[in-house]
Structure formats: C-alpha cells, structure tokens
Amino acid sequence: MASFDVPEFDYTRYSNRQLAAVPLAVLAVALLVLTGSFLATGTPVPLGMDFSGGSELTIQTTSSEAEIAAAFDEEPESIQAVSAPDSRNQYVVQFASTDLESLSQQAQQNLEQDGDADIVQLESTVSESFGAQTQQTALLGLAVAFVGMSAIAFLLFRTFVPSIAIVISAFSDLVIPLAFMTVAGISLSLGTVAALLMLIGYSVDSDILLNNHVLRRQGDFYESTRRAMQTGITMTVTSMAAMLVMGVAAWLFGVELLASIGIILFVGLAADLMNTYLLNLSLLRWYKFEGVRS
Incomplete structure (x- = not known):
C-alpha cells in the first residue's frame, strides 16, 4: 500500500x-x-422514511420543484432531483402520509394539465x-x-x-x-x-x-x-x-x-x-x- x-x-x-x-x-x-x-x-x-414511515413518488416532469410542492395538498418532506433520460427532470418526492393513491391522483391532476408529467414509479409505502x-x-x-x-x-x-x-x-x-x-x-x-x-x-x-x-x-x-x-x-x-x-x-x-x-x-x-x-x-x-x- x-x-x-x-x-x-x-x-x-x-x-x-x-x-x-x-x-x-x-x-x-x-x-x-x-x-x-x-x-x-x-x-x-x-x-x-425507512424509520418514520411515509410514501414516495418518482415523477418525471418539466415542472419546477416549487410547482411540484404546490401540486399536493400535503407539503412534501423532501424533493430530490435525479437524472432523467430526456429533457425532463426526474424527481423523487417523499411524504409523511401513507395515502399513496391520493398522492398519485393529485400528481396526475395537477402536474399533467399540460401533458408534461409521468408518474414513473409508485414506491410502496412504509407504515409508521x-x-x-x-x-x-x-x-x-x-x-x-x-x-x-x-x-x-x-x-x-x-x-x-x-x-x-x-x-x-x-x-x-x-x-x-x-x-x-x-x-x-x-x-x-x-x-x-x-x-x-x-x-x-x-x-x-x-x-x-x-x-x-x-x-x-x-x-x-x-x-x-x-x-x-x-x-x-x-x-x-x-x-x-x-x-x-x-x-x-x-x-x-x-x-x-x-x-x-x-x-x-x-x-x-x-x-x-x-x-x-x-x-x-x-x-x-x-x-x-x-x-x-x-
């Protein structure tokens, strides 16, 4: 050495x-x-989230982090930008809530109005x-x-x-x-x-x-x-x-x-x-x- x-x-x-x-x-x-x-x-x-519980969505969109945060009734615990294969950004969004279905619906309704967002992956929730x-x-x-x-x-x-x-x-x-x-x-x-x-x-x-x-x-x-x-x-x-x-x-x-x-x-x-x-x-x-x- x-x-x-x-x-x-x-x-x-x-x-x-x-x-x-x-x-x-x-x-x-x-x-x-x-x-x-x-x-x-x-x-x-x-x-x-591993220890406190919550839900996680992976979203691919041209929206900004502020627009993503405003798209949900609940304030996200964290929004992390990751690399994406095209011009759109991919974000991993974590929530304290375990109602994954409601969060997914809010994302689709509020972020896909211009047809620029996809729910790439629905992560399984972790209960408290x-x-x-x-x-x-x-x-x-x-x-x-x-x-x-x-x-x-x-x-x-x-x-x-x-x-x-x-x-x-x-x-x-x-x-x-x-x-x-x-x-x-x-x-x-x-x-x-x-x-x-x-x-x-x-x-x-x-x-x-x-x-x-x-x-x-x-x-x-x-x-x-x-x-x-x-x-x-x-x-x-x-x-x-x-x-x-x-x-x-x-x-x-x-x-x-x-x-x-x-x-x-x-x-x-x-x-x-x-x-x-x-x-x-x-x-x-x-x-x-x-x-x-x-």
Missing part, C-alpha cells in the same frame, strides 16, 4: 490533559447538539409502526456491534485503560457524525446506519493498531507511536479521500444516499484521526508512564 510521510508531531510539548481537551470538547458539543435536537423534535437525528420497528432493529444492530467491539477490545488487551480508550474513541467516532447529520439535515436511514456500522470497524481498526504498537512491540513510546501513525494515518487519509470523491460524485449525479454515506464516512474518519491520535494516545501515555498497570 502506498504511504506518505506523516509530519512530525512533538507530543512531549503537551500534557495528557491538553491532548485530550480538543476531542473531549468536540464530543461535548456533539452531545449538546444531539440533546438539543431530541428536546426540540423528539429524535436526536432526523429520521428518514413498521418504520418504528425497523428503527428499533437498526439501533439494536448498532448497539450489538458497539458492545461486540468493546468486548473484543477487552479480550485483546485485558487491561482497563487501553481497552476503555478504544471504547471511548469509538463512541466519539459515532456521536460526532450523528451530530453532523443533525446539523446538515441528513436523515437517519438504513443506508446511513450502514455507514455508522462501517465507522465502528474503522475506529476499532485504527485504535487497536495504535495500542498494539505501543503496548506489544519493542521500542520507545514515541517511536512506537510514530510507526503506528505512519500506517494508520495513511490508511485513514486514503479512505477519507475515497469517501470524499464518492460523496461528491454521487451528489453531482443526484444519488442522495451515496452522497450522504460518503460525507458521513468522511466526517467520521476525520473524527477518528482526532480521537485516535489525541484522546486514545493521551490515555495510553498516562497508562504507560503514570498509571498502575496490571
């Missing part, structure tokens, strides 16, 4: 509290954002109860993945501080992208849950790499850290570049889900860099030089 020179960082200039201050402050802000959203809307992150059940299943999957990751960390290192450092970093790697989703208005869906699950894997990989170099390989603490950073930062930055390219390309071609996954992974990987080489490393250094090892 190709690599690049990681800039030298003099950790000796900073105390453990100084290293941990930045990632902990970012984590605190992220928790405040999620708490505020929960108090204001009832959910910490906006829920997509089914969406809630899907939401519980997805959150359970995230919880099981996180608990499993935590158990693996404790089994690998069998000591509290190095293991809890991995768990705290992984927790922050999840919370920060969730807060970003709230601020950016990215809905929680089955696709974005998959991105969050991937972040758990990325996080545990980089943290275990650092812990393994520092605790199990011979050499000075800072030299071991340098070797871990050379490999870990190369892997993470390469993945960030790939996710950014995917997100931008998907956004240009109107593929909203892939764009959301790409930007969530990019933000999560950036958070992972910060948490691994500031928060996790500060806990490891305290454990190596000041803590009581068992």
Whole structure:
C-alpha cells in the first residue's frame, strides 16, 4: 500500500490533559447538539422514511420543484432531483402520509394539465409502526456491534485503560457524525446506519493498531507511536479521500444516499484521526508512564 510521510508531531510539548481537551470538547458539543435536537423534535437525528414511515413518488416532469410542492395538498418532506433520460427532470418526492393513491391522483391532476408529467414509479409505502420497528432493529444492530467491539477490545488487551480508550474513541467516532447529520439535515436511514456500522470497524481498526504498537512491540513510546501513525494515518487519509470523491460524485449525479454515506464516512474518519491520535494516545501515555498497570 502506498504511504506518505506523516509530519512530525512533538507530543512531549503537551500534557495528557491538553491532548485530550480538543476531542473531549468536540464530543461535548456533539452531545449538546444531539440533546438539543431530541428536546426540540423528539429524535436526536432526523429520521428518514425507512424509520418514520411515509410514501414516495418518482415523477418525471418539466415542472419546477416549487410547482411540484404546490401540486399536493400535503407539503412534501423532501424533493430530490435525479437524472432523467430526456429533457425532463426526474424527481423523487417523499411524504409523511401513507395515502399513496391520493398522492398519485393529485400528481396526475395537477402536474399533467399540460401533458408534461409521468408518474414513473409508485414506491410502496412504509407504515409508521413498521418504520418504528425497523428503527428499533437498526439501533439494536448498532448497539450489538458497539458492545461486540468493546468486548473484543477487552479480550485483546485485558487491561482497563487501553481497552476503555478504544471504547471511548469509538463512541466519539459515532456521536460526532450523528451530530453532523443533525446539523446538515441528513436523515437517519438504513443506508446511513450502514455507514455508522462501517465507522465502528474503522475506529476499532485504527485504535487497536495504535495500542498494539505501543503496548506489544519493542521500542520507545514515541517511536512506537510514530510507526503506528505512519500506517494508520495513511490508511485513514486514503479512505477519507475515497469517501470524499464518492460523496461528491454521487451528489453531482443526484444519488442522495451515496452522497450522504460518503460525507458521513468522511466526517467520521476525520473524527477518528482526532480521537485516535489525541484522546486514545493521551490515555495510553498516562497508562504507560503514570498509571498502575496490571
């Protein structure tokens, strides 16, 4: 795998509290954002149709988004433009209502007056109860993945501080992208849950790499850290570049889900860099030089 020179960082200039201050402050802000959203809307992150229920129409028309919104009695939850094979634009329109037949009739009556609209596809509706059940299943999957990751960390290192450092970093790697989703208005869906699950894997990989170099390989603490950073930062930055390219390309071609996954992974990987080489490393250094090892 190709690599690049990681800039030298003099950790000796900073105390453990100084290293941990930045990632902990970012984590605190992220928790405040999620708490505020929960108090204001009832959910910490906006829920997509997969979890909240609703209906979806795919319409091909020359009408503008404003004209499409005005064509329905109910205000659409979202209107997403996608590519179409001819000069007309294709839109995916989502509603909170599950009355798909009524929505289809409104589209045909109000958008086809000039003969310029087609209902390309009628997506099946998602009931509110089914969406809630899907939401519980997805959150359970995230919880099981996180608990499993935590158990693996404790089994690998069998000591509290190095293991809890991995768990705290992984927790922050999840919370920060969730807060970003709230601020950016990215809905929680089955696709974005998959991105969050991937972040758990990325996080545990980089943290275990650092812990393994520092605790199990011979050499000075800072030299071991340098070797871990050379490999870990190369892997993470390469993945960030790939996710950014995917997100931008998907956004240009109107593929909203892939764009959301790409930007969530990019933000999560950036958070992972910060948490691994500031928060996790500060806990490891305290454990190596000041803590009581068992």
